[in-house]
Amino acid sequence: MLVGDMSLAPPSTAAALVIGNELLSGKVDDKNLGVLARGLRGAGVALTRVVMVADVVELIAAEIRALSASHDWLFTSGGVGPTHDDVTIEAAALAFGVRAVINPELAAMIRAHYMDRCTDGHLRMALVPEGAVLESTPELRWPTVRIGNTWLLPGIPEVFRMKLPVVLARIGGQPAFVSLAVYTNMDEGVLKPLLDRVVFAFADVQVGSYPKWSDPAYRTKLTFDGRDAARVAAARDAFVATLPAGEPQRIE
């Protein structure tokens, strides 16, 4: 369970909407979600829901409407290029009940980049939902489009990674999540009663149990997560104190 630390305000929540036929057909494996999740974690924001849909404007719009209403932040990945299958901008406009309009600042940047090779296709990349804000940092001048609490990020992994710091610079500043781990050679059936005890005693710490399939180094990894570092460490130590002789294999 994602339980907020008792001594801290609950963390902001975030959802991700991953867009693209290429992902649902298995041509490409998503590479952005883990990067986003870890970035948000460091910024103290809890990613609580991810949805993946095809390049269909009505589907994407419905998801943006629902996810942006139910979370503090929404991040979309994919569908922001110039071709027929890039419909995220149009969908975001539909979701927020505004038009998709050419942003003059973006259009000028695109013209300056492509010069006399600039086509109507290129200029489609200057479309934004009306009322959107262009976010940038001194390090990354090319802007990232945000409308309300919804950030429209590109699907190309290299560009997604380039833009994420802009996002985190704007939304961060909350206490980061802390994660500790214990590795054992015990299996989950044997660990269960020991884990139940620590889960009961530390309701403010998230406890996870992850068996490894035929790894010589360990059999089950136990994780302890929260935003109160002292409580997370106390939960881990309380668990370790209940282990039999010869365990754990490793602590971190």
Next chain:
Amino acid sequence: MLVGDMSLAPPSTAAALVIGNELLSGKVDDKNLGVLARGLRGAGVALTRVVMVADVVELIAAEIRALSASHDWLFTSGGVGPTHDDVTIEAAALAFGVRAVINPELAAMIRAHYMDRCTDGHLRMALVPEGAVLESTPELRWPTVRIGNTWLLPGIPEVFRMKLPVVLARIGGQPAFVSLAVYTNMDEGVLKPLLDRVVFAFADVQVGSYPKWSDPAYRTKLTFDGRDAARVAAARDAFVATLPAGEPQRIE
């Protein structure tokens, strides 16, 4: 858009529900979705929606209820072990309005495996939603749990891969999707009018455009997908015929 081929019955649809705090916190990157997507593709089943949620029984139950009702098949990944954070069986029971019960056949297999080391924790792995079916093949005797149209698969990537053939043996048999591709050094702004033409002429073929970031071999990959191999090839060839001299770089 996912448009069914005009000459064929529409494909069966599938959804995936990926479960686990470890994914949403970025500790682990999902490794099952791409494998599932490609497997379904080969079986002629269209994966149309993926949702990822935390280890919270009510959340999982609500998703199982919604996704199993709106798709022909639902596949869950994760949360089927014996510890406190493994709540998928309980959630599936809740979703289908049945109890979670110990399956005698599974309990016997678990006892035979663990022998005198068998604990109550191990036996929790014999829990299934009442009315569930145990699916197996001669190649993989350890069963996979299915309730109605919903398959409950483990999150451990090695075990997920081991069990997928059991699923595909049961649900397959429809015409597989065919995928062709063309690689160019043109950018999407220039390609857009050429793509629009083929998208308009081949409504039954799914056309995708994927720019590559700084790859020396090509700049944009165009994909053509459908279940009518002749139509997919015709769409690709019609597109290639509109390319300027020196293009494409590669066809497949």
